[in-house]
Amino acid sequence: MLIGELAERAGVTAKTLRFYERQGLVPEPERTDGGYRDYAPEIVERVRFIKDAQASGFALVQVGEILAIRDDGHAPCGHVADLVDQRLTEVEARLRELRAVRSELRAIASRAETLAPDDCDDYCGLIAPAAAIAPAAPPRPSP
Amino acid sequence: MLIGELAERAGVTAKTLRFYERQGLVPEPERTDGGYRDYAPEIVERVRFIKDAQASGFALVQVGEILAIRDDGHAPCGHVADLVDQRLTEVEARLRELRAVRSELRAIASRAETLAPDDCDDYCGLIAPAAAIAPAAPPRPSP
DNA sequence: CTAAGCCTTCCCCTACGGTGGAAGGTCAAG
DNA sequence: CTTGACCTTCCACCGTAGGGGAAGGCTTAG
Numbered sequence: 033m034l035i036g037e038l039a040e041r042a043g044v045t046a047k048t049l050r051f052y053e054r055q056g057l058v059p060e061p062e063r064t065d066g067g068y069r070d071y072a073p074e075i076v077e078r079v080r081f082i083k084d085a086q087a088s089g090f091a092l093v094q095v096g097e098i099l100a101i102r103d104d105g106h107a108p109c110g111h112v113a114d115l116v117d118q119r120l121t122e123v124e125a126r127l128r129e130l131r132a133v134r135s136e137l138r139a140i141a142s143r144a145e146t147l148a149p150d151d152c153d154d155y156c157g158l159i160a161p162a163a164a165i166a167p168a169a170p171p172r173p174s175p
Numbered sequence: 176m177l178i179g180e181l182a183e184r185a186g187v188t189a190k191t192l193r194f195y196e197r198q199g200l201v202p203e204p205e206r207t208d209g210g211y212r213d214y215a216p217e218i219v220e221r222v223r224f225i226k227d228a229q230a231s232g233f234a235l236v237q238v239g240e241i242l243a244i245r246d247d248g249h250a251p252c253g254h255v256a257d258l259v260d261q262r263l264t265e266v267e268a269r270l271r272e273l274r275a276v277r278s279e280l281r282a283i284a285s286r287a288e289t290l291a292p293d294d295c296d297d298y299c300g301l302i303a304p305a306a307a308i309a310p311a312a313p314p315r316p317s318p
Numbered sequence: 319c320t321a322a323g324c325c326t327t328c329c330c331c332t333a334c335g336g337t338g339g340a341a342g343g344t345c346a347a348g
Numbered sequence: 349c350t351t352g353a354c355c356t357t358c359c360a361c362c363g364t365a366g367g368g369g370a371a372g373g374c375t376t377a378g
Contacts, residue, residue: 123280
């Protein structure tokens with residue numbers, strides 16, 4: 033199977049497949065006499081798995097770890113459970129940040145309904161008070 | 176005021192200030208005879224405003240738009256209200272995505288408690304069903 | 319005179335997941 | 349023989365918000 037066919041069957045582009053190969057997510061396939069990549073049919077499943085794992089919120093590095101364990105002949109379940117915990121922590125942190133930003137934006141929106149432009153003497157009277165409420169990135173612990 | 180002093184007063188680095196200048200967020204200041212940037216004192220407020228707007232969830236491009244309106248002598252309130260609506264829409268979309276990812280990760284975590292590694296015959300029995308549930312990026316509308 | 323502590327410009331690097339394009343090789347059909 | 353569709357490699361770039369460090373200039377105190 034040439035790269036174009038694999039790409040179509042797996043729902044990605046050929047560029048993406050070469051990228052995955054460079055990242056070590058997809059093994060280097062055989063080559064035809066002409067130098068074309070010649071994939072075994074089961075690679076389709078591998079690429080689909082990569083897409084599924086991405087859709088579940090894993091970064092490609094993590095997908096790579098899972099695949100590497102699998103390629104070593106082990107069941108990656110334990111490592112996957114660890115990765116899930118990691119990702120859940122990250123995702124929840126990001127959710128908290130975004131909720132803070134959202135409430136800040138909502139506060140601005142509600143101020144916008146009451147503040148007359150004439151009261152706006154600094155750069156923007158709507159925005160200025162923001163820093164006092166949502167210090168998302170604390171300036172203290174700089175590594 | 177030289178760049179180091181402005182940096183310290185505004186709570187950013189000198190690198191950041193030069194970056195803001197390149198992005199058009201801070202006007203090019205006068206220069207001393209020696210070629211050093213020499214800022215007017217009120218620039219401190221401008222840089223602080225940039226930080227506040229960032230903390231409220233605006234991207235630097237958007238802060239630039241607000242400042243440009245202000246520099247034109249207008250009150251940017253109307254545009255700010257528009258920007259707030261835009262950002263709210265984006266932030267809420269991102270929140271929905273992240274919530275979907277989170278519930279997907281939770282589903283995997285709960286499957287991990289029941290699935291024995293032996294039942295895991297494909298790449299990872301925990302992950303595979305994901306695509307059916309959380310198709311975050313629809314493959315159809317590709318521009 | 320010289321060393322320290324500022325400042326200058328310049329270019330590259332980070333993470334993330336690819337995308338775009340140039341220059342050229344391969345393969346099958348007409 | 350040529351055209352067109354496919355493939356190859358390599359290099360560069362997208363966005364975001366800067367950071368790292370080199371090589372050199374300015375200023376001031378000792």
